[in-house]
Amino acid sequence: MNIINSILSNRIPGQVxxxxxxxxxxxxxxxxxxxxxxxxxxxxxxDRIKRIIDAAAEKGVQAISFTGGEPLLDIDRLVELINYAGSAGIPFIRTGTNGFVFANAKKKWSEDRVKKIAEQLAGTPLRNFWISLDSAVDGIHETMRGFPGIVSGIEKALPIFHDNGIFPAVNLGINRNVGGVATGNLARAAFISENDYLEVFYERFKNALKRFYQRAIDLGFTMANTCYPMSIDEQEMEKGLSAVYAATTVENIVRFTRAEKQMLFKALISAIKQFRSKIRIFSPVCSLASLVRQYGTEHDKKATYGCRGGVDFFFINAADGHTYPCGYRGIEDLGELPEMNLSRIRPMPEDQACRQCDWECFRDPSELLGPLLEMVADPLGLVRRFAMHPEALRVWGTDLIYYHACDFFDGRLPPNNEKLKRFSRLFSKKQSGKTHHFLKFSQALISTKIPHLRIDTQ
Ligand code: SF4
Ligand code: SF4
Structure with a gap:
């Protein structure tokens, strides 16, 4: 099912x-x-994964992400699965690594080993490959991961991947150490008011995220993904969440209050706006702006689009092979994917759809494609939404133009610097009177396919 048909049926092309x-x-x-x-x-x-892939392809799923744990622990099997998914007709296939194969850059680093991995992956229909990096400070990332020498190992590996036609995305899971241990560990008691605290918190994260993107560019990355904090706290568990994906945690390093999250997403918007003409950054600003609104207005459902987890997007759990609406809704075991009839799943009304977490894999594409769904399903609702948040239309249009400038984040293509420069020139000016660019882009949009552009926490 192409994107137009999907949208007309109030569906987003599936992602598993x-x-x-x-x-x-x-x-x-x-x-x-x-x-x-x-x-x-x-x-x-x-074999069970292959049956899941067959079922997914038969049900029209467009994107498959192989996640872990660490997917590269068995690269031969991973390559087999990627090839299998490609042969089954899945166009958007992604995987990634914590980078352990690049560790010990001084002692054990083997160019032959890295070349072999790059060649193996290059021989598959893999579209996007991510490598994790948790901090702008190399030593902190290495300590957090437990892999000494990994950052310089990544720096040595990237040109090898590029030579093989793979352009890995740096994958940042936002945490309190992103700019160094001082980034997110402020002593609240030292501040007279919550506002003072949040102001400093915002500034620290904004600078930390900018340093992070600069470090990623310096290392040779040409693409970046940002995983929003995967914390799950008692309050969320009370709302019925129970993580099946153990990448979620209650640890303070990725646990933020609502007010902190709002500042965090604002800081990310600021950093992305500064860096997105220098490195291709997946995270759509429209999604972050929605999350800023969500964490500012608890009851305004029109602040965001409902997540398509459990409707168009699903998570398969390694422990039982069963399907879940996502990594968080572990109490909703949907059983075996091959036995599911995805076309019979009806999306919840917008105001009842799930918004219980910030898992970017599912939230970002839901936000990015939300206006298109609403345009068909409830055009007046769309008009009302943009009337309520007029800035949102410009932000969304800018994101779509940016995705176009980034060749829809095809990780097998180098950055098109000309397109990125053009984007930068266009949006370094005031945006008034630029709507025609958005309209031109909308026309381009209907003649193309928008992939699911998220990758996963590693
Ligand atoms: S918002 Fe999406 S990813 Fe998060 S709990 Fe709800 S369905 Fe799952
Ligand atoms: S985030 Fe979790 S799964 Fe990923 S590398 Fe770290 S420990 Fe492993």
Whole structure:
């Protein structure tokens, strides 16, 4: 089903995140799957994954993400699965790594090993490949992951991947250490008011995120993804959330209050606006702006679009191979994907749809494509929404133009610097009178396909 047909049927082309294993060799303090956690690990059987891929393809799913744990622990199997998904007709295939294969840059780093991995992946229909980086400060990332020498190893590996036609995205899981340990660990007691605290919090994160993007560029990355904090707290559990994806956590390093989240997303918008003509950044500003509104107005459902998790997007859990609406709604076991009839799932009315977390894999495409769905399903609602938040239309249009300038984040293409410069020139000026560019883009949009542009926390 192409995007036009999907939108006309009030659906977004499907996305399935398959957790192929929950085994991992990293020590990330922000993740429940770190190697030091004691729980019975699972790896999903290869034939079972293939049956899931077949079913997904047959049901019109367009995007499959192979996540972990650490997907590269068994690269031969991963390559087999990517090839299988490609042969089944899935156009958007993604995976990534915590980068352990690049660690120990001084001692054990092997160019042959990295070349072999790059060549293996280049021989598949993989579209996007991510490599994790948690901080602008190399030593902090290495300590958090437990991989000494990994950052310079990544720096050495990137040209090899580029030579093979793979342009990895740096994957930042936002955390309190993103600009160094001082970024998000402010002593609240030292501030006279909550506003004073939030102002400093905002400034620190804004600067930290800018330093992060600059560091990513300096290392040689040409594409960036940002995973919003995957915290899950008691309050959220009370609302009925129960994580099935153990990348979620209650750890303070990724746990933020509503007010902090609002500042965090504002800071991210500021950093993205400054850097998105220098490095291709997936995160749509329209989605972040919606989250800023969401965390400012608890009851305004029109502040955001409802998430399509459990409607168009699904998560397959490594432990039981079952389908869940997402990584958070672990109490809603939907069973085996091959037995599901996805076309019979009816989206919830907009004001009742889920908005319980910020999982960008599902929230970002829901926001980015939300106006198109609403344009068909409820055009007056769309007009009312944009009348209520007039800035939102310009932000959304700018995102679409940016996605176009980034070749829809095709990770097999180098950045088109000419297009990015043009984008930068266009949006460095005041936006008044630029609506015609948006309209031109809308025409381009209907002749193309928008991929699911998210990748996963690693
Ligand atoms: S907002 Fe989306 S990803 Fe988050 S809990 Fe709801 S369905 Fe799941
Ligand atoms: S975030 Fe990724 S790399 Fe880190 S422990 Fe979790 S699964 Fe492993």
């Amino acid at each position: 995140v398959i957790q192929i294993t929950d085994r991992c060799n990293a020590r990330c303090p922000q993740c429940g799957m770190r190697v030091t956690e004691l729980f019975a690990r699972s790896t999903l059987d290869t």
